[in-house]
Amino acid sequence: MLKLPRQPKKAGSRILDAAASPTRMQILLLLNSKGNLSYSDIMGLLGLNPSRDAGKFAYHLRSVLRAGLIDADRDTRKYKLTDLGKLVVNFYQDVEEYSLRRTGKLLVRSSRLAIEEFNRGKIAQALIREAGAPTELAQRIAQEAERKLLNLQVKYLTAPLIREFVNAILIEKGLEEYRHRLTRIGLPVYDVGQLIKSPGMQASNSDSIHIRAGDSVMEEYVLINVLPREIADAHLSGSIHIANTGNWILKPDKVFHDIRFFLANGLRTSAVSGVGATLGPPKSLAGALFVLTNMVRAASNEISQDQGLDYFNIFLAPYAKGMTSEEIHKHVRTFMLGLNQPVSGERCAEVSIGIELEVPDHLANVSAVCPDRKMASPYRDFKLESILLAEAILDCMVEDDESKPMFNPQIILKVRRNIDGDDVVRGLAEKAHDLASKYGLPYFANMTEDWQRKATYLGDGGRLGDDWTGDWELDTMRVSPINNIAINLPRLAYECKGDDDRFLEALDERLEMAYRALELKYRAIEERMRQGFLPTLSTLSSGEPYLRIQNSLRTVSLTGLNEAVMAHTNNSIHESKDAMKFGLKVATHVASSAQKNSEKPAVRIAAAQVSDMDSVRTMAELDVERYGWSNARAQGPRADPYYTDLVATPFETEISWQRRVQIEGSFQRLALGGHLSVLQLHDGDVNPNVLTSASKEILEQGLGLYTFTRNVSFCSECRSVFSGLKRKCPGCGSSATLTHFVRLTAKYQPLRWWEDVDRELVSRRQSYDFEVK
Ligand SMILES: [Zn+2]
Incomplete structure (x- = not known):
C-alpha cells in the first residue's frame, strides 16, 4: 500500500474542518441571520444548558474563533461573523440549496x-x-x-x-x-421604489419617505381592519373622503391649546413618557416662551395637523410686565424663528397664533396666570403689555431679516370692533394690513358678531365656537377638532339628476356613514389617551387630562358644493338666484344634520368648509372616470381635475371682490366647524391703506375669517422677496435660485413641491387691487 507523505493542512481544509460540525455551523448561521450576539445569546438560541453544556459549547466556539470564521468585539463583548465566515455560510447555503433542489x-x-x-x-x-x-x-x-x-x-x-x-x-x-x-398589508415593491425616486409633492428629506411608507401601511390597516366594509368602500370609490387615514387610529387632527395651563404648570410630559426634561412654571417672558416652544414640539408628535395658541398676547401679557418693547421684541423673535424650524421629517409644527387688538370682554375680569402670585390681578390690568406683544409679533413678521417671509406661525388678528375704534387698534390694524400688502400673510377674524365673540380659529380655517356646553373655556380651549370627512357633493348631483329630494336623501346616507366613521375615530383616540400614547395631551391636572376629549369636534365638509350646484341647476352659485338658493339649501341641510346627530356629552359634529387637496383631486378624478369628462363638472385641466373646496366660489370666477365676500359670508355662517375666505391680491403694488378700507367693508359683510394672499418669488441668492411668479430673479437674473410661494388653499406652499399645473391654476385666479374705482 502506497503511503502518502504526511503534509501540513492547507488553509481551505482547516477552515472546512472548523465548520464541519452541526453545532459550529449553527453558530455561524445564527450570527448570519441575527447579527452580532453575546456568548449567552448564542447558547440560549442553540437551546443549550448554561451549566451542563458550557464546556462543550466553549470548545466549539473556540474552534470557529481560531479558524477566523468569527470575531469577538472587545467593547460590546459580542461575537460577529468575519468576511471569511460569511463566505463559508454562503457556500454552505448553496450546497444545501443544490441538494434540496435535486430531491425536488x-x-x-x-x-x-x-x-x-x-x-x-x-x-x-x-x-x-x-x-x-x-x-x-x-x-x-x-x-x-x-x-x-x-x-x-x-x-x-x-x-x-x-x-x-x-x-x-x-x-x-x-x-x-x-x-x-x-390580507397582507404593505407597499408593492414598485411603490417603494417610486417613493424613493420621486417622493412627490411634500417630501423633502429621508425621514418624510419613512413617514409616508408607514402612513400607507397604517392606512391600509384602517381600511381593511378598522372601518366597516361599506365605509371603506365609500372612501375608496370617492363618495366620501376620510382625511389622514394614516393617523386615523393614532392621533387627533388638531388641537386648540390653553397656554395658561402650561404657564401655571410648566411642561411635565416627561413625567409620563420618561423622555425630555421637566420644565417648571416659568418666571419670565423668556421662560414662558421656552415652555411653549417645547410644548408645541412635543404636541406636534401627538396630532397630525395644526395647533392653535389663541389669546396669545393676552395670556402672555403678565410675563411682559415692566419690560421695554425692545426686550419683548427680542424674545418674541427668538420664539417665532424657533417655530419656523422643522421639528421632525418634513414639516414645522404648524402653529396658529391668535392676536387680540384689545382685551376681550370675556377675559377682562378673569384673574391672570402670573409669574408671581403677588402680581395676581385680572387680564384687563395688562392692556399695555398685550399691545406691546401684539406689536412685536407683527413687527417680527414684516422684518427684512435676510430670510424668506415667515409662513409659520400663522397670525390670526382678531377684530372685535371697528378697526378705526381708537389709536391703538388702528395702529395694530395698520401694521397688519401693511404686512398683508407685502406678503399677504395674516388672517383676519371677525369677532364683531354675536355668533363669533368667543370663537377661536386656526390658519387652515378650523374653528370652534362656544356652542357645545355654552362655556367658552370648555368648548374652545384644550379641545381637538378630531377629524374631517369630506362628502362628494357633485357625485350626488350626477346621481340625482335635478331632483332636490333625492339629492338630500342620498346626502343623508353619506352623512350617516361619515358620522359612524367619526365615532370610531373618537373611540380610538380615547383609547390611545388611556394607553398613554399621547403624553402631552394626556397630562393630568387636578385629576383631569389636558385634552378635553369629550368636547372634541368632528367635522363633515362640503366638498365641491360649487360643482354640485352647477350639475344640479346648470348654473354656478353666483350666476342665478336658484343656484344660490340650492347651494344654501344643501349647506343648511348639512349644518342641521350635524346638529341633529350631535349628542351630548361627547358627540359634537359640525359642518365645515375646509381644504383637503387629496380629497378634491381624488374625487374629481374618480368622477371623471365614472361619468365622463363632459358629464362631470370638474375644474382644472382634464388630466388633473379637481373640485372646489374651502370656498363657495372658485378662485377663477370673475366677480367683484364685494360680491365674492357677500357669497362667502352667507356660507361661512353655516359652516361653523371651519371656513376661510381667500382674497387674491394682484401682482402689482398694493397700498396698505386701501386694504384697510377694504377690511372695513368686509367686516361689515359678516365674514368670519378671511385673508389676503399674494404670489411671491423668493431668491435664495439675493435673499429678497418679489411679488408675482417671476421666471428670473429681478435682482441677479438667476432662475435656479427662485422659489415660488403661493397660497394654493388655506396656507402658503412652496411651488417646487407641486406640479406645474398648480402654477398654471394660480395664475388663472381672479385677483384684485382693492382700489375704489
Ligand atoms: Zn436673485
Whole structure:
C-alpha cells in the first residue's frame, strides 16, 4: 500500500474542518441571520444548558474563533461573523440549496433572506391563527396550496407569493371572509421604489419617505381592519373622503391649546413618557416662551395637523410686565424663528397664533396666570403689555431679516370692533394690513358678531365656537377638532339628476356613514389617551387630562358644493338666484344634520368648509372616470381635475371682490366647524391703506375669517422677496435660485413641491387691487 507523505493542512481544509460540525455551523448561521450576539445569546438560541453544556459549547466556539470564521468585539463583548465566515455560510447555503433542489423539494425565500424548505404546516397555522379558520379546513387548504405550488416553475417561492396563492384558493371556495383577514398589508415593491425616486409633492428629506411608507401601511390597516366594509368602500370609490387615514387610529387632527395651563404648570410630559426634561412654571417672558416652544414640539408628535395658541398676547401679557418693547421684541423673535424650524421629517409644527387688538370682554375680569402670585390681578390690568406683544409679533413678521417671509406661525388678528375704534387698534390694524400688502400673510377674524365673540380659529380655517356646553373655556380651549370627512357633493348631483329630494336623501346616507366613521375615530383616540400614547395631551391636572376629549369636534365638509350646484341647476352659485338658493339649501341641510346627530356629552359634529387637496383631486378624478369628462363638472385641466373646496366660489370666477365676500359670508355662517375666505391680491403694488378700507367693508359683510394672499418669488441668492411668479430673479437674473410661494388653499406652499399645473391654476385666479374705482 502506497503511503502518502504526511503534509501540513492547507488553509481551505482547516477552515472546512472548523465548520464541519452541526453545532459550529449553527453558530455561524445564527450570527448570519441575527447579527452580532453575546456568548449567552448564542447558547440560549442553540437551546443549550448554561451549566451542563458550557464546556462543550466553549470548545466549539473556540474552534470557529481560531479558524477566523468569527470575531469577538472587545467593547460590546459580542461575537460577529468575519468576511471569511460569511463566505463559508454562503457556500454552505448553496450546497444545501443544490441538494434540496435535486430531491425536488420546494424552497422558500423567507424574509431574512435565508432559504428554507417549504412547510405546509405553516400555511395551516396562519389560517388558524390569523384568519380564525377551523383546523380541518385550514389543513385542506394548505394541502391544496402545496399541490398548486409544486406545479409552478418558479425558482423561489416567497412568503407574499404563497399568501397570494392561498388567498386565491380562499376566493375560489367562496371563503372571502377568511381571505379578508389574511390580507397582507404593505407597499408593492414598485411603490417603494417610486417613493424613493420621486417622493412627490411634500417630501423633502429621508425621514418624510419613512413617514409616508408607514402612513400607507397604517392606512391600509384602517381600511381593511378598522372601518366597516361599506365605509371603506365609500372612501375608496370617492363618495366620501376620510382625511389622514394614516393617523386615523393614532392621533387627533388638531388641537386648540390653553397656554395658561402650561404657564401655571410648566411642561411635565416627561413625567409620563420618561423622555425630555421637566420644565417648571416659568418666571419670565423668556421662560414662558421656552415652555411653549417645547410644548408645541412635543404636541406636534401627538396630532397630525395644526395647533392653535389663541389669546396669545393676552395670556402672555403678565410675563411682559415692566419690560421695554425692545426686550419683548427680542424674545418674541427668538420664539417665532424657533417655530419656523422643522421639528421632525418634513414639516414645522404648524402653529396658529391668535392676536387680540384689545382685551376681550370675556377675559377682562378673569384673574391672570402670573409669574408671581403677588402680581395676581385680572387680564384687563395688562392692556399695555398685550399691545406691546401684539406689536412685536407683527413687527417680527414684516422684518427684512435676510430670510424668506415667515409662513409659520400663522397670525390670526382678531377684530372685535371697528378697526378705526381708537389709536391703538388702528395702529395694530395698520401694521397688519401693511404686512398683508407685502406678503399677504395674516388672517383676519371677525369677532364683531354675536355668533363669533368667543370663537377661536386656526390658519387652515378650523374653528370652534362656544356652542357645545355654552362655556367658552370648555368648548374652545384644550379641545381637538378630531377629524374631517369630506362628502362628494357633485357625485350626488350626477346621481340625482335635478331632483332636490333625492339629492338630500342620498346626502343623508353619506352623512350617516361619515358620522359612524367619526365615532370610531373618537373611540380610538380615547383609547390611545388611556394607553398613554399621547403624553402631552394626556397630562393630568387636578385629576383631569389636558385634552378635553369629550368636547372634541368632528367635522363633515362640503366638498365641491360649487360643482354640485352647477350639475344640479346648470348654473354656478353666483350666476342665478336658484343656484344660490340650492347651494344654501344643501349647506343648511348639512349644518342641521350635524346638529341633529350631535349628542351630548361627547358627540359634537359640525359642518365645515375646509381644504383637503387629496380629497378634491381624488374625487374629481374618480368622477371623471365614472361619468365622463363632459358629464362631470370638474375644474382644472382634464388630466388633473379637481373640485372646489374651502370656498363657495372658485378662485377663477370673475366677480367683484364685494360680491365674492357677500357669497362667502352667507356660507361661512353655516359652516361653523371651519371656513376661510381667500382674497387674491394682484401682482402689482398694493397700498396698505386701501386694504384697510377694504377690511372695513368686509367686516361689515359678516365674514368670519378671511385673508389676503399674494404670489411671491423668493431668491435664495439675493435673499429678497418679489411679488408675482417671476421666471428670473429681478435682482441677479438667476432662475435656479427662485422659489415660488403661493397660497394654493388655506396656507402658503412652496411651488417646487407641486406640479406645474398648480402654477398654471394660480395664475388663472381672479385677483384684485382693492382700489375704489
Ligand atoms: Zn436673485
